[in-house]
Amino acid sequence: MTLERWPNEDEMVAELYGGAWADPESWAKRCRPDGCVICTSGRPFGIIGELAHTWVTTDPEVAVFGYLCVISRSHAVEPFDLPEADRAAFWCEAMAVARALSQRLHPVKMNYEIHGNTLPHLHMHLLPRQPDDAFVGRPIDLKEFHHRYTETDIELLRAVVRSAALAEA
Numbered sequence: 001m002t003l004e005r006w007p008n009e010d011e012m013v014a015e016l017y018g019g020a021w022a023d024p025e026s027w028a029k030r031c032r033p034d035g036c037v038i039c040t041s042g043r044p045f046g047i048i049g050e051l052a053h054t055w056v057t058t059d060p061e062v063a064v065f066g067y068l069c070v071i072s073r074s075h076a077v078e079p080f081d082l083p084e085a086d087r088a089a090f091w092c093e094a095m096a097v098a099r100a101l102s103q104r105l106h107p108v109k110m111n112y113e114i115h116g117n118t119l120p121h122l123h124m125h126l127l128p129r130q131p132d133d134a135f136v137g138r139p140i141d142l143k144e145f146h147h148r149y150t151e152t153d154i155e156l157l158r159a160v161v162r163s164a165a166l167a168e169a
Contacts, residue, residue, distance in 0.1 A: 003046045003060050003154070020118050031120045033075040038121045044071050048154060049161025051168060053089035056097055056161045058154075061145040064135065066105045066128040068157060070094040076122045079114070094124050096164040101128055104160050111140065 021027050029035035038044050046057040048068075055071045072090050076082045082090060094112075102110050107128035114124050127140055134146040149157075 003048075003058065003149075027120075031077050036075055036121050037119065038071065039075050044069075044123075048158050049165070051093045051096070051161070051165050053086060054093045054097075056164075058149065058157060061148050063140050063142050063144055063146055064127050064129065064133050065147045065153070066101055066107070066126075066157070068097060068101060068126045068160070070097050070124045070126065072122040074122075077116055077120045079122060082122070090122065093164070093168060094126075096168045097161060098126050100160045100164040100167065101126055101157075104156065104163075105130075113140075113142075 020030070030037075033039040044055050044057050046059055046069075047055050048058055049056040053073050055073065057069045057071060058067055070090075070093065072082065072086070074082055074086045074090075076086075079087055079090065098110050098112070101107075105128045108131050109129045111127040111129055112124055113127065114122070116122065125142065129135075134144070135141070
């Protein structure tokens with residue numbers, strides 16, 4: 001399964017473990033649209049679907065099956081940085097994707113994570129928890145991969161996003 005990767009992925013991972021905030025000047029630049037990898041690229045990488053106000057992405061290898069990431073099309077570091085209408089649209093679309101993912105995979109619990117400590121552009125990780133996932137009894141480590149998506153998996157996830165888009169239409 002081939003998904004487009006971030007061109008600076010190694011740098012992003014190194015910063016995650018080395019502390020992305022270690023250089024305040026570099027961090028401040030990354031928090032602005034002119035220094036944001038998503039804004040300067042015009043889009044994120046690994047897109048499997050698009051809604052009016054968000055992109056939905058994933059990675060070829062993930063911590064839990066069904067992992068998706070919902071990314072705001074508008075630059076913001078924090079949800080409260082978005083204008084009210086954009087903020088409401090981000091949450092509505094993220095929840096539509098989460099609902100569609102839940103309806104398809106029937107997780108025990110859907111986990112939601114917003115960090116931005118490596119990529120300061122608003123995005124929400126959706127992590128459908130299963131009773132037999134590798135993280136039972138502990139937090140999910142997004143860098144601990146336990147599933148490699150197949151083409152069939154990606155098609156299933158694209159169908160989830162299409163379903164969410166129809167629900168939002």
